[in-house]
Amino acid sequence: MNSRAKDVPPLKSSEPDARGRYGEFGGRYVPETLVAALDRLQAGVDRHLPSEDFQSEYRRELATWVGRPTALTRAHALSRRWGAEVWLKREDLAHTGAHKINNAIGQTLLAKRLGARRIIAETGAGQHGVASAAAAARLGLPCTVYMGAVDVERQAPNVGRMKLMGATVVPVTSGDATLRAAIDEALRDWVSDPEGTYYSLGSAVGPHPYPYLVRELQSVIGREARRQMLDLAGGLPDVAVACVGGGSNAIGLFHPFLADATVRLLGIEAGGRGPGLGDNAASLTFGTPGVLQGSYTLILQDEHGQVRETHSVSAGLDYSGVGPEHAHLMRSGRVAYQAATDEEALDALSECARHEGILIAIETAHAFAGARRFATAHPGSRILIGCSGRGDKDMPILQRTVLEGLT
Amino acid sequence: MSALPRETITAAIRAAGREGRPALVGFLTAGFPRRERFREDLAAVAACADVVEVGVPFTDPMADGTTIQRASFQALANGVTLPWILEEIAATARGATPVLLMSYLNPLLAYGLSRLPRDAAAAGVAGFIVPDLPFEESAEIAAALDAQGLALVQMVTPVTPAERLARLGAAAQGFVYAVTMTGTTGKAAAVPDDVLAYMDRVRAASRVPVCAGFGIRSREQVARFAGHVDGVVVGSALVEVLERGEDPRAFLAALR
Numbered sequence: 214m215n216s217r218a219k220d221v222p223p224l225k226s227s228e229p230d231a232r233g234r235y236g237e238f239g240g241r242y243v244p245e246t247l248v249a250a251l252d253r254l255q256a257g258v259d260r261h262l263p264s265e266d267f268q269s270e271y272r273r274e275l276a277t278w279v280g281r282p283t284a285l286t287r288a289h290a291l292s293r294r295w296g297a298e299v300w301l302k303r304e305d306l307a308h309t310g311a312h313k314i315n316n317a318i319g320q321t322l323l324a325k326r327l328g329a330r331r332i333i334a335e336t337g338a339g340q341h342g343v344a345s346a347a348a349a350a351r352l353g354l355p356c357t358v359y360m361g362a363v364d365v366e367r368q369a370p371n372v373g374r375m376k377l378m379g380a381t382v383v384p385v386t387s388g389d390a391t392l393r394a395a396i397d398e399a400l401r402d403w404v405s406d407p408e409g410t411y412y413s414l415g416s417a418v419g420p421h422p423y424p425y426l427v428r429e430l431q432s433v434i435g436r437e438a439r440r441q442m443l444d445l446a447g448g449l450p451d452v453a454v455a456c457v458g459g460g461s462n463a464i465g466l467f468h469p470f471l472a473d474a475t476v477r478l479l480g481i482e483a484g485g486r487g488p489g490l491g492d493n494a495a496s497l498t499f500g501t502p503g504v505l506q507g508s509y510t511l512i513l514q515d516e517h518g519q520v521r522e523t524h525s526v527s528a529g530l531d532y533s534g535v536g537p538e539h540a541h542l543m544r545s546g547r548v549a550y551q552a553a554t555d556e557e558a559l560d561a562l563s564e565c566a567r568h569e570g571i572l573i574a575i576e577t578a579h580a581f582a583g584a585r586r587f588a589t590a591h592p593g594s595r596i597l598i599g600c601s602g603r604g605d606k607d608m609p610i611l612q613r614t615v616l617e618g619l620t
Numbered sequence: 621m622s623a624l625p626r627e628t629i630t631a632a633i634r635a636a637g638r639e640g641r642p643a644l645v646g647f648l649t650a651g652f653p654r655r656e657r658f659r660e661d662l663a664a665v666a667a668c669a670d671v672v673e674v675g676v677p678f679t680d681p682m683a684d685g686t687t688i689q690r691a692s693f694q695a696l697a698n699g700v701t702l703p704w705i706l707e708e709i710a711a712t713a714r715g716a717t718p719v720l721l722m723s724y725l726n727p728l729l730a731y732g733l734s735r736l737p738r739d740a741a742a743a744g745v746a747g748f749i750v751p752d753l754p755f756e757e758s759a760e761i762a763a764a765l766d767a768q769g770l771a772l773v774q775m776v777t778p779v780t781p782a783e784r785l786a787r788l789g790a791a792a793q794g795f796v797y798a799v800t801m802t803g804t805t806g807k808a809a810a811v812p813d814d815v816l817a818y819m820d821r822v823r824a825a826s827r828v829p830v831c832a833g834f835g836i837r838s839r840e841q842v843a844r845f846a847g848h849v850d851g852v853v854v855g856s857a858l859v860e861v862l863e864r865g866e867d868p869r870a871f872l873a874a875l876r
Contacts (some may be wrong), residue, residue, distance in 0.1 A: 232756065242725060242752045244683040246777045246802050249784070387689055388679065400682045405803040504725045504752065505680065517701045517728025520679040540636055 225473055227538060227547075233421020235541035238511075241420040242504045248268075249402070250407035255422045257327045260457035262429060263302045263500030267322065270466065274318050275433065277352065279308045281315075284440035290568035291581075295588035299599040300446055305573060309374075311602030312434055312462040313415060319430035320413040321352050329411035332356045335399040337364055337392035337458070338529030338576060339371025341415030341604055346380035348413075356380040359398045364528045367568035370540065371606045381612040389522045392458075392532045394505050416459025417536035424464075424536050431465025433552040438597060439469050445597060450585055452477040456579040456598035457550065458494065458530035460539045463620060477549070480539060481575075481583030483525035483576075484552030488600075490515070494523035495552040497543050498537040505534040526555035527575040529602075553582035560587060562604065565613055574602035575610065624769030625746035628718040629794040632670045633829040633851045642842060643851030644872055645831050646858050647722065649675040649691035650708070651700035653863050659712045661862055666714035668872035670851065671795075672716040673710075673711050673749065674709065675703055676723035683751040684845040685806030687856035691863070702731050718746040720794070725753050733761060738812070747771030747794045755788055758795065773797050789825030795851065796826045800834045805858030809835030811844040819848040842875050 226427030233239045240384055241251060245337040262268040275281040283306045288299040295531045305314035317334070324332055330350045334356065342358040349356035358375055362384040365372055375382050388394035396419070403412040413578040417427040436455075442450055455463035457480040479512040485493030490513065493499065500511035505520055513521045553561075562578035564585075565571055573581065577600055584598045604611065621671065623631065636643035646669030651658050666672050677695035679689060702723070707721055721740065728736055728750065740748075746769050753761065761773045772792030775783055779802055789796060798819055800809040809815075823830045832845050833853030842852050854875060861871045 240757055243752065243754060244751050244777075245754055245775045245801065246683075246779060248754050249779050249781055250754075314634070387686075393680065397680050397682045401685075401804045404683065407802055503729055506682065506754075512726075514726065514730065516730065517703075518678075520697060520726070520728040559708055 224573040232467055235538045236511055236544060238537035238540040239421055241386050243420045243507050244404055246404045246407055251420055255608050257323055257421050261326050271319055271322055272555040277312050282437045283307050288569050295585055297588035298595040300597045304601045305548035305603035309347050312338040313341040315433055316427050316430045318443040319349040324411035325352055331476040332411050332413050333399050333402050334413045334415060335359045335395035339368040339606055343371050343374045345413050346378040350378045355487045357500040358382050359395040361392045361395045362386045367610055368528050368606055369609055385571040417464045418459040418534060426537055427461050428464045428468055431461050432468045435467040435469035449473055449476050450597035451605050452478045452479055452593040454580045454584040456576050457482050458532050460536040462599050464538055466599040479583055480548055480550040480578045482550060483527055483530035483551045483579060483617055485524040486556040491521050492524050494525040494531050497539060497550040498552045508537045510534050510537040522597050531550045551583055553579045557582040559615055572604040573600060574604045575603045575607050625741060626769055626771030626794045629671055629771055633795055634719050636670045637850055642846050642849055643670040644836055645671040645673055645851055645853040646872060647673040647675060647820045648862060649677060649695050649859055650705045651695040651698045651797035653697040654692040658664050658708050663714055664868045666717040668869045672717055672719045673722045674719060674854055676705060676721055678724040678726055678727055683804055685804040687806045688844050691859050702727050706743040707741055720747045720749055722749040725750050733764045737764050737770055739770040741770060747773055749773040755756045775799055785825045792826055795829045795831050796822060798822045798830050798832050800832050805834050807835050808837050809864055811841050816848045839875050
C-alpha cells in the first residue's frame, strides 16, 4: 500500500496545514473538553498511520476480512445504453456491503493502539454503524452506535445487523433525528468520556484530524481503482464519479487521481426534491460557508446561521454539511459537483439492477445518475463509477417507491 | 471615565467576593419558554444574579444536555434570532448587572464579525462565551470583540493539560469558565475533593476570576465550591425553573 501510494504523489494543495485547513476550510471547532482528545488522536495518527506495524495489520485485515481488493467490473449493458465505456469500482462487494468498512476497521485498529476501552460511532444509512459494529466485534471492543430515529425506521435491516454483532444502537430523537443529530449525540457521548472512548467518525467530516484520517483510510478505493483501470481498461478514465454526502467514498476514490490532469472528477450530491432550502442535501451545490460539527465548510443554513434540515430519499447522503476537503476541491476547481434528484437516483438504481444485475444503494445511485448525465454530454467517454455500496438495506424504501410502481 | 464592558463582568464577580460569597452567574435561553416573556425573565434573573448569560439558540448544541437542547429547539421554533435578542437586551432594564451572550460560533459568523461587536456593545452586551470555539481558532473573533472592549470568555475543563491551562488562564478575559466535569450541561455534578483541587489549580493559573459551571443546581454544591472559585454558573436548573413558570428570583436567592 505504501509502495502504491508513491506512484501517486498527492497534490500539495490538498494536504491539510498544521491547523487542519484545506485552503480556508476545515479546522477544529470543538468544546474545550475535546481539544486534548483530538490532540491525542492527532498524535496517534501521526505515529501509527505511517508505521509498518499498523499498515501491515491494516492490509491483512483488508485482504482477509474485508475482501480487498474489490473487483473492477466492466458494465457492458450500461456502456451500451449510455454510449460510453463504463467501469464500476465495486465497494458493494466489500464486507458489510459498502466502503464504510475500510474506515471502520482502520479506525478500530487505531483505537486499540490508543488504548480505547470502547468505540462509539454515528450512522446515517446504517452502513458505518454496521461496519463499526463488525470491526469492534472483530477486535473485541464494545460498541455504541448513535442513529437518528428517522433512519432507524427507514434502514431497519441495518439496525438488526448491528445488534447481532453486539453493538448497542441508540436512537436519537433530538433535532432532525437523522445523521446530523446522531453526530451531535456521539460528540456529547465523547465529551463525557474523552479519555476512554474512541469516536470512530464515519465520514470525511468533523474536526481535524478526522477528515484527513478518513480520507487516508478510504484512499485504498482510488489506489486500487487506478491500478485496475490501467490493467483492465488499458488506461485512466476520462472521469471518475462518486456520490457525496459527507464525502468519504468520494474523497477515497478521487484522492489518488488528483494528480492525473486528464482525469475529471465529478461528485454527485443529493438533489432531493429540488433546489429549495430544505428540499435537498446538496451542501456544495447550494450551501454557504459556516461551522458545523467541528469544521468550517459549506453547509445548508438560513440567514441566521441555523442549520437547515435536509431532504433526501437516501439516508446516507441526508446531511447538511460536507467534508472540508471537498469544499476546497470545489473552490480550487479540481473537482466538479452536481446534484441528482431522488427521482433520478431511483431511476438509475432500477436501471443498474435490471441491466447489470447489481442492486446498488440509493446513495450510490446518485453517482450513476450523474455518470449517465456525463455520458450523454460526452459520448464515448470512459467512465469510472464509485459503486460505494449495495442496496439490500434499502428494501423498505424500494418497496414503497420503485416496487410500488412495478405492481 | 467609564470601564470597558468586559471589566464590568470582572468587577461584578469581585463585588460578590467582597460580600463573602461566590458570584451567581444565571443562564437563560433567549425566548424560552416564551418569546414574549423574555424581557421580564431577563430582568428577573438580572435582579438576583451578579452576571447574566443569555443563550443564543442553535440547531446543533453539541455541548449541551437535554434541558438546554430542548430550550434551544423551542426558542428557535418561537422565532428567536440573534438580531432580536440584541434588540430585547437593549430594551430591558436590568440595572448594572453585566450580560454575556453564550452562542455557538455559526450564528455569530452568520451575523457577521464586522458588525457583531459594535451592535452587541451598543445593546449593552459585555462579552461572549462560545462553547465550540477553542483557543486556537479564536484569534479573529477575540480581536474583533477586543476592539469594542468585549470579553471572550475562555472555558477550561478537568482534562485541560496543565501547560495549556497556564496559557488559557493568562489570556482570559472577564472570567474563566471552569467546566466542573467532562460531559454536557445539566447533569447534576458531584463535588468531590479532586474537583475542588482542580478549581484551585485553575484559580492559580488565571488572572481573572474563576466561575465553575455545568451541573450546579443546589445550595449544597454552591457551598462546596465557596472558597475555591469566585462564582458559579447556574444554567439548566434555572432554565427548568423558568420552564415550569416558577419565580427565578426565589430560586436564585435560595442558592446564595
